[in-house]
Amino acid sequence: MQPSGDGPFALRWVPEVHFGAGRARAIAGDAAAVGQARRPVVLVVDPALVELGAARPLVAALEQAGARVAMFSDIVGEPKQRQLESAAAFVRSHDAGLVICLGGGSAMDVGKIAASTAMTGESPAAFAMDGRPLPGRGVATICIPTTAGTGSELSSTNIFTNEAGRKVWIWDPLTKPDRVILDPELTLTLPPQLTAWTGLDALAHALESCTNRHAHAGNDLYAHKALSLIAGALETAVREPQSITARGHMLLGSAYAGIAIDNCSAGLAHNVSHALAALGPVHHGFATGLALEIVLGWQVAADQGRFAAAAEACGVGRDGRALVAWYTELLTRCGVERRLPEAFKAVRAADLAAEMRSPETRPMRLSSVREVSDADIDRFAEAVVALA
Ligand SMILES: [Fe+2]
Numbered sequence: 001m002q003p004s005g006d007g008p009f010a011l012r013w014v015p016e017v018h019f020g021a022g023r024a025r026a027i028a029g030d031a032a033a034v035g036q037a038r039r040p041v042v043l044v045v046d047p048a049l050v051e052l053g054a055a056r057p058l059v060a061a062l063e064q065a066g067a068r069v070a071m072f073s074d075i076v077g078e079p080k081q082r083q084l085e086s087a088a089a090f091v092r093s094h095d096a097g098l099v100i101c102l103g104g105g106s107a108m109d110v111g112k113i114a115a116s117t118a119m120t121g122e123s124p125a126a127f128a129m130d131g132r133p134l135p136g137r138g139v140a141t142i143c144i145p146t147t148a149g150t151g152s153e154l155s156s157t158n159i160f161t162n163e164a165g166r167k168v169w170i171w172d173p174l175t176k177p178d179r180v181i182l183d184p185e186l187t188l189t190l191p192p193q194l195t196a197w198t199g200l201d202a203l204a205h206a207l208e209s210c211t212n213r214h215a216h217a218g219n220d221l222y223a224h225k226a227l228s229l230i231a232g233a234l235e236t237a238v239r240e241p242q243s244i245t246a247r248g249h250m251l252l253g254s255a256y257a258g259i260a261i262d263n264c265s266a267g268l269a270h271n272v273s274h275a276l277a278a279l280g281p282v283h284h285g286f287a288t289g290l291a292l293e294i295v296l297g298w299q300v301a302a303d304q305g306r307f308a309a310a311a312e313a314c315g316v317g318r319d320g321r322a323l324v325a326w327y328t329e330l331l332t333r334c335g336v337e338r339r340l341p342e343a344f345k346a347v348r349a350a351d352l353a354a355e356m357r358s359p360e361t362r363p364m365r366l367s368s369v370r371e372v373s374d375a376d377i378d379r380f381a382e383a384v385v386a387l388a
Pocket residue numbers: 150201205270284288
């Protein structure tokens with residue numbers, strides 16, 4: 001079934017967004033506007049940023065304005081249930097009136113979940129998947145992304161690995177922050193490889209959200225603008241890391257893609273990358289980028305116009321096949337190696353196929369406009385494990 005471009009639709013609310021080079025330096029004003037003035041601020045921050053000294057100016061600006069700031073940076077790799085529980089306990093024990101999330105998707109998801117669940121006194125796992133809904137808004141939150149990738153700053157989806165080792169999520173618009181600050185200066189130090197990997201994740205969010213069966217004309221506004229920004233800036237951001245224009249376009253593109261995925265969700269490439277993540281450690285953007293190359297041609301072959309429109313947004317003409325060729329070239333031009341980490345050598349196609357059929361990844365399979373049979377899954381799984 002091809003979704004209609006003219007049918008009814010709903011767009012979810014978008015938090016207040018402030019964009020600009022150097023904008024994060026005005027954080028004290030944001031804290032005063034959003035947080036509770038007399039209570040401490042908890043900064044949830046990627047430990048790599050602490051090491052680089054990137055958190056210091058923010059803390060100094062807050063302290064100069066009279067705030068008490070406590071830092072939580074016990075975040076290793078992608079979020080795990082234990083880290084979320086510690087972060088929530090940290091927010092609770094400091095009686096925080098504001099949580100500021102500084103970092104990539106992991107720091108933002110940890111911070112958003114901690115802020116949302118801290119005062120419930122329960123493990124965040126209680127609210128994951130088919131768990132209970134959140135009782136209400138949690139502690140006030142500001143998100144400051146330092147990568148242009150997940151778009152978590154503008155989405156209701158928060159992903160973590162539970163105690164059973166399964167990648168699960170808390171989906172709730174109540175987890176969205178009160179304010180988002182997009183400052184491209186904070187992304188200038190992101191190395192080329194991570195710039196490429198995170199950028200491909202953002203590109204996949206935009207592309208999948210405007211080509212899957214949930215797609216609608218209202219969301220195309222965000223998804224197509226995201227595609228045009230990312231298609232025009234990703235290679236430059238990889239090759240010229242100091243280009244503030246390219247970094248700004250990537251940051252805005254990934255934010256719009258975050259809104260797009262929040263409205264219309266992801267697709268088949270995310271089914272594959274989430275399935276891979278259940279089998280071994282692999283960067284989410286990298287895995288999604290590789291998966292997209294494997295499934296894109298098959299999806300475009302049954303296109304009824306949405307991939308052609310996405311291709312046009314990417315600036316390659318109104319032609320889905322041109323989009324496939326352009327995407328493959330983009331991976332090469334951005335230096336993306338089509339090779340999975342060593343750990344995946346032991347993974348069989350049947351293991352990956354089983355994960356692609358799991359309840360956790362099923363929504364991203366079902367969102368495909370072209371119906372994904374078990375035989376299709378087996379074929380894609382073979383192609384993916386061949387990259388190990
Ligand atoms: Fe993603």
